[in-house]
Amino acid sequence: MKQDKIKLIIIALVLGLAGISPNLFSAAQAGYASLSHLATHLLIPSVLLIFVLIWMTHWLAYKDVKRQILTGILAGIVGTVGLEIVRETGFRLGGMPGDMPKLLGVLLLNRFAYGPNVWSNLAGWGYHFWNGASFGIIFSLLLGRGKPWKGVIYGLLVGIGFMVSPATKSLGIGVFGLQFKDGYQFLTTVTLAHIAFGGGMGWVIYRLNTGLPDIFTRIKAVFK
DSSP states (O other), X not given: OHHHHHHHHHHHHHHHHHTTHHHHHHXXXXXXXXXXXXXXXXXXXXXXXXXXXXXHHHHTTOHHHHHHHHHHHHHHHHHHHHHHHHHHHHHHTTOSSSOHHHHHHHHHTTOTTTOOOHHHHHHHHHHHHHHHHHHHHHHHHHHTTOOHHHHXXXXXXXXXXXXXXXXXXXXXXXXXXXXXXXXXXHHHHHHHHHHHHHHHHHHHHHHHOTTOOOHHHHHHHHHO
């Protein structure tokens, strides 16, 4: 019982930390602080703390929790590759107002007045893929093994969240990007990209998280 409680505490901490990164871009676009400031004070510490907690699960021999976190990271990266294939195709066909990873890099390194360079591009891509990994961690810890179709729904919800966030308003394309060109290119690109993300992520987690419990099963084990 004590071990189950400690596992649940670690999972809660990782979930909270994993939720930080994906929200920073929207927070910056909403005017709370610059993305570079948020990265220094929130993004970097949250990433480091997640890896400290992974080390703790290894040290405490909580193999199930460690596996769920690492699988989530891997699955999120795989899903992001799928997302990027769709997004990059859509961008080149005129379905996006800009190259998102490059924009993220410019904002992260505070180079808006100068434009992208090699380092800002690396930072932008790194942040973009870590966001995918963060979403993978959250899905893996909440749903355990899950199902690929649940991953697709999850990916769609992430995409919808992005399209109604302050990010689209700050880009000047409005909610769901309906003010961009004919009103459907951005919506279509983002929707298909996040279906690819959720499907790829969900498939990896389904294959690798065999036998691992969801968060509700863990909660029941603690409070039964």
